[in-house]
Amino acid sequence: MKEPNLELEIVDNNKAILVVECPDCGDKSNFLLDEVSPGTSVLCNCGGVLDLTDNNLKSIEQKFNELNKNNP
Numbered sequence: 001m002k003e004p005n006l007e008l009e010i011v012d013n014n015k016a017i018l019v020v021e022c023p024d025c026g027d028k029s030n031f032l033l034d035e036v037s038p039g040t041s042v043l044c045n046c047g048g049v050l051d052l053t054d055n056n057l058k059s060i061e062q063k064f065n066e067l068n069k070n071n072p
């Protein structure tokens with residue numbers, strides 16, 4: 001079990017995309033932030049299991065909220 005690197009991307013219609021990067025192979029997978037729930041694990045192409053923890057997702061959601069505040 002590994003902690004992935006998470007990034008936030010905002011696309012046109014103000015949707016939040018969660019980018020999950022594998023710390024081992026650098027592979028990136030995209031998910032809709034709405035559709036990921038805490039405790040979910042993502043299986044990477046390299047066979048690594050990436051855990052999306054409550055804390056990780058919370059910090060991404062905070063980021064998203066802050067961005068929304070700045071761009072109403």
Ligand SMILES: [Zn+2]
Nearest residue numbers: 022025044046
């Ligand atoms: Zn990987």
